[in-house]
Amino acid sequence: MTLTDEARRVVGRLAAEWRATEAALAGLExxxxxxxxxxxAGIEHALERKSFHDRIAEKLEEDAAWD
Known part of the structure; x- marks a missing residue:
């Protein structure tokens, strides 16, 4: 793979953004x-049991304003 001139110009900024993201995540944790x-992982398992769409649809069925 060969990077374009534009890609080479942003590589350093992308790497800095990645480091900042990882540091922010570590701080949050x-x-x-x-x-x-x-x-x-817990959310993934719950969504395997029932999709988010299905969860919303069920709540809408219970809401009289949705009719």
Whole structure:
């Protein structure tokens, strides 16, 4: 793979953004009593049981204003 001139110009900024994102995530995880990866895994398992769309549709069926 060969990067274009434009891509080469932004590589450093992309790497900096990635480092900042990882650092922000680490800081956030330090403030909560469980890792975000555990939360994500829990959400994935729950959505395997029932999709988010289905969950919303069920709640709309219960709401008289939706009729």
């Amino acid at each position: 330090a403030e909560i009593p469980y890792p975000l990866s555990r939360v994500v």
